[in-house]
Amino acid sequence: AFDNDEQLITSNLKEEFIDAFKYLMGMGQVLGISYKDLVQVFESKSEVVTQKYFQDKALESLKNVEIVVFDIDGVINNYPDCYLDWVFEIYGLRFTNMTDIKTKLSTQKYEEIKEAYRTSGAKQNQPINKDIIEVMRTIKNDGGSIVLYTARAVNRYKRIYSDTLKWLQKNKIPFDAIFWSDFQKEDIYKLGFKIKFIVEDDSRNAAFLNHEGYKVFLVDKDHNKDYTHPLCTRVYDPKIILTGEKA
Numbered sequence: 485a486f487d488n489d490e491q492l493i494t495s496n497l498k499e500e501f502i503d504a505f506k507y508l509m510g511m512g513q514v515l516g517i518s519y520k521d522l523v524q525v526f527e528s529k530s531e532v533v534t535q536k537y538f539q540d541k542a543l544e545s546l547k548n549v550e551i552v553v554f555d556i557d558g559v560i561n562n563y564p565d566c567y568l569d570w571v572f573e574i575y576g577l578r579f580t581n582m583t584d585i586k587t588k589l590s591t592q593k594y595e596e597i598k599e600a601y602r603t604s605g606a607k608q609n610q611p612i613n614k615d616i617i618e619v620m621r622t623i624k625n626d627g628g629s630i631v632l633y634t635a636r637a638v639n640r641y642k643r644i645y646s647d648t649l650k651w652l653q654k655n656k657i658p659f660d661a662i663f664w665s666d667f668q669k670e671d672i673y674k675l676g677f678k679i680k681f682i683v684e685d686d687s688r689n690a691a692f693l694n695h696e697g698y699k700v701f702l703v704d705k706d707h708n709k710d711y712t713h714p715l716c717t718r719v720y721d722p723k724i725i726l727t728g729e730k731a
Contacts, residue, residue, distance in 0.1 A: 525643075528643070528646035528650075529646065531646055531649055531650075532645050532646050532649065535649055535662075539661045539662065542660050542661045543661050543675075546629055546631065546660060546661060546677065547675075547676050547677060547678075549629050549678065550628075550629070550678045550679075550680045551628075551629045551630065551631050551660070551677050551678065551679055551680065552623060552628060552629070552630055552631075552679070552680050552681055552682070552683070553630075553631050553632075553633050553663075553672065553677075553679055553681070553682040553683065554616070554620060554630060554631075554632055554633065554659075554682075554683045555632075555633050555634065555682070555683060555684045555685060555686070555689070556632055556633070556634040556636070556648070557634065557635075557636070557685075558685030558686065558703065558705065559613065559616060559683050559684065559685050559703050560612060560613055560616055560617065560620075560632075560657060561610040561611060561612055561613060562610070562611050562612075562613060563610070564581065564582050565611075566606075566610045566611055567601060568580075568581070568582075568585065570601055570604075570606050571585065571597060571601070574600070574604075575597065581706065581707070582707070583707075599641075602637065602641045602644060603641060603643065605643070605647055607636075607644060607647040607648060607651060608647045608650045608651050608654070609651070610651060612655050612657070613722075615721075615722040615723075616683070616703075616722050617655070617657055617658075618722070619722045619723065619725050619726055620657065620658050620659075621658055622726060623658075623726075624658040629660045630658060630659045630660055631659070631660060631661050631662070631663055631672070631677070632652075632659045632661070632662045632663065633663050633665070633672055633682070634648070634662065634663070634664060634665065634666075635665045635666055636648065636664065636666060637666050638664050638666050639666050640666075645664075648662070663675075679698055680699070681698070681699040681700065681701060681725075681728075682698055682699070682700050682701070683700075683701045683703065683719070683725060684700050684701070684702055684703070685702065685703040685705050685707075685708060686707075686708065687702065687707070687708035687710070687711035690702050690708070690711060690713070690716055691711065691713065694713040694714075694715045694716055697715070698715065699715050699716075699717075700713075700715060700716045700717070701716075701717050701719050701724070701725050702716050702717065702718050702719060703719045703722075704718050704719055704720050
């Protein structure tokens with residue numbers, strides 16, 4: 485790209501750039517990456533980078549206000565039903581709950597199906613819990629700040645980040661930031677947030693959070709029926725999250 489006098493020759497620079505680009509495109513063909521894949525992943529990655537940029541700024545300001553935290557899977561969506569329905573649709577195998585599928589499948593087969601689910605893009609189209617989202621919108625309209633909390637395996641499966649963003653955008657789910665426990669390798673309570681309460685469906689997480697002194701609204705599910713704690717309110721009707729009254 486330079487002549488003997490070390491001056492930049494723009495036309496040479498363009499040639500070198502195209503050579504490098506064609507090399508990368510050739511590698512993409514070898515790896516089975518199509519032009520459609522290139523466009524889709526480029527756009528998805530751009531959305532992720534943009535969201536991370538604005539989120540970094542938001543997280544700093546959120547440390548100065550009181551926030552509420554909503555888990556994604558099992559609270560905002562209907563997991564594990566959406567996963568079990570996908571397994572039936574794709575594999576023709578019907579299971580009643582997560583214990584059922586883990587018991588009846590070999591570990592290898594279970595992991596194979598779970599990986600296929602995570603890489604399929606199905607997380608873009610999960611059913612939503614409309615009543616929970618209405619509660620979230622009320623909180624936002626009243627000036628509240630919402631952080632989403634999830635243990636989704638975003639480190640191992642990079643597309644989960646963009647799939648989640650697309651799902652949030654499509655369903656107009658209000659939030660200020662997303663806390664990825666798998667990505668950040670940190671417990672949310674250690675980040676210095678002033679947490680008003682957390683909405684959760686996993687009794688193990690609820691027990692841990694209650695032990696740390698946090699108020700939890702536990703969405704009523706078959707897998708958490710046995711859990712009780714003075715700082716935990718069981719949610720049969722999402723409106724109780726707004727009133728804060730005991731069910």
